Amino acid sequence: DTGVSQDPRHKITKRGQNVTFRCDPISEHNRLYWYRQTLGQGPEFLTYFQNEAQLEKSRLLSDRFSAERPKGSFSTLEIQRTEQGDSAMYLCASSWTSPTGELFFGEGSRLTVL
């Protein structure tokens, strides 16, 4: 069990550029979540997938953000025309569909927009 892996761990970009983050969940898990965390705050829900279907998107996810999970395996989160307010840690988590709702998190991808 290699856990949830995220890539890259840190991305520095200039305002207006596009960035893409990748998440590889635990292989047996059918749910995959994206959260955003800023300094001193808890993770904020962005979106989640069950297999390849995107079931919910937060209103935090503007039209500059898009997430995919082709074939229900890895997922990508793309941010277009980045803004300084997008600077944050982007956390991916995976889980089974279960009553406990336990999420297994990756170590996150930190985005810095200059």
Added chain:
Amino acid sequence: QKEVEQDPGPLSVPEGAIVSLNCTYSNSAFQYFMWYRQYSRKGPELLMYTYSSGNKEDGRFTAQVDKSSKYISLFIRDSQPSDSATYLCAMTHNTDKLIFGTGTRLQVFP
């Protein structure tokens, strides 16, 4: 008003102290309550899980849920320097997604 409120701290205690961490929430539909621990530069990891009201104990950790007051607590007995981390409460009503508190930063000094 946020759905889940948590005192951000920081909380600084000596080794061996009893620590009390708390969250309040506004959505009475929440049924599943969790505490996650997050070390610096790491993702959160599940520490305790409780369904509905009641207490749950696991070693030095005790989680309490009072649904009538919309209040949950995490107690840490005999705190250790290795407990120094940010503690996040999280909750959900239907397991579709977790709603997290802001986190309380705890430092246990020797």
